[in-house]
Amino acid sequence: MTTIETQATAGTVPSGKRFFTLAGRYGTVAAFLALILFNVLFTPNFLSLQTLNVNLTQVATIVIVATGMTLVIATGGIDLSVGSLMAIGGALAPMIFMGALFPVSSMPVAVALAFILPVIATALLGLFNGLLVTRFAIQPIIATLVLFIAGRGIAQVMTNGNLQVFRNEGFQFIALGRIAGIPAQVILMIVIAAIAWAAVRHTVFGRQVIAVGGNEKAARLTGIPVHRVKLLVYMISGALAGVAGLIVVARNSASDANLVGLGMELDAIAAVAVGGTLLTGGRANIMGTLIGALVIQLVRYTLLANGVPDAAALIVKAALILLAVFIQQRAGKP
Known part of the structure; x- marks a missing residue:
């Protein structure tokens, strides 16, 4: 029984401690609901389908990448390379279906390869991050900083620093298509998040991820393959970054390795x-x-819709991170 549970049983949990525990558990949902209420009352056209579509499509790539990041952070790591891996995946895809890398017999095959090969490539780069962390015992923030710096350079070299403009309905369906009226990228976001949630809650792998992050030494002593778990989460993070990169370039009808x-x-x-x-x-x-991703997107939308410069969203985002970490620290103290 934990200290908190013991205190709760004895009825002696301090009020401050109880507040931060509740804030850590329900604070994000409360912030989300408060933002919705504010916008319903003060932001014109917030309840329109167009506004819903804009916010969901803007948040889809964040959720997809953040899902992989959640698994990495749960093991006690961090992945700074995801943005650069998005650039690599986004640069590689149009090069494949435009025939810039190798000739392909038919356009459907080219489009299929443009979905598959970039994700495999970014997953392997994620594996590289994992090997630096496990095999060479490099701190995750340093290990992933390597591709954070070099990855975007690789994408720029691949494209000679040029903007790749294209139009291909088959490829762009991932970002511009709809299924039963719902944007394809939103459906993909929900599916990825649901699979990750089920894996964490109901699989051996999910329990291993939590065990490694909770106490790596104890996890190793109980027979959990710590290195394998870490390699997998970095590979998953890389693969999901690749998926997000495909969505971005498909949405923009162009691949810009710089952005x-x-x-x-x-x-x-x-x-x-x-x-x-x-x-x-x-x-x-x-x-x-x-x-959390929806909260961040709604904060940005709320500020822009009410005439606040976009730069202010960066300040608010930083404040949200500090507040979240502060609440976590206070809730974790006995």
């Missing part, structure tokens, strides 16, 4: 922190990450 994924690592980390996952590891709140 695709720029700053995404910060958005993903912010969503994870605001969503309640401990940045020190040992917890993976996938649904919290989803809501």
Whole structure:
């Protein structure tokens, strides 16, 4: 029985401690509902389908990347390379179906390869991050900083620094298509988040992820393959970054290695922190990450819709991260 549970049983949980515990558990949902209420009352046309579509499509890539980031952080790691991996995946896809890398017999085959090969490539780069962390015992922030710096350079070399403009309905369906009226990228976001949530809650792998982040030494002593778990979460993070990169370039009808994924690592980390996952590891709140990403998007939308410059959203985002970390620290103190 934990200290908190013992105190609760004895009825001696301090009121301050109880507040921060409740804030850590329900604060993100409360912030989300408060933002919705504010916009319903003060922001014109907030309840329109167009506004809903804009916010959901804007948040989809953040949620997809943040889902992988949640798993990495749950093991006690961090992945700063996700934005650069998005740029690599986004640069590679149009090169494939435009025939810039190798000839392909038919356009449907080219489009299929443009979906598959970039995700495999970014997953392997995620594996590279994992090998630096596990095999060479490099701190995650340093290990992933390598591709954070070099990855965007790789994408720029691949495209000679040029903007790749294209139009291909088959490829762009991932970002512009709709299924039963719902944007395809939103459906993909929900599916990815749901699979990750189920994996964390109901699989051996999910329990291993939490165990590794909670106490790596104890996890190793109980027979958990710590290195394998870490390699997998970095591969998953890389693969999901690749998926997000495909969505961005498909949405824009162009691939710009200088801009695709720029700053995404910060958005993903912010969503994870605001969503309640401990940045020190040992917890993976996938649904919290989803809501955290929605909170961050709604903050930006609310500020813009009410005439506040976009730069202010960066300040608010930083404040949200600090507040989330502060609440986590206070809730974790006995």
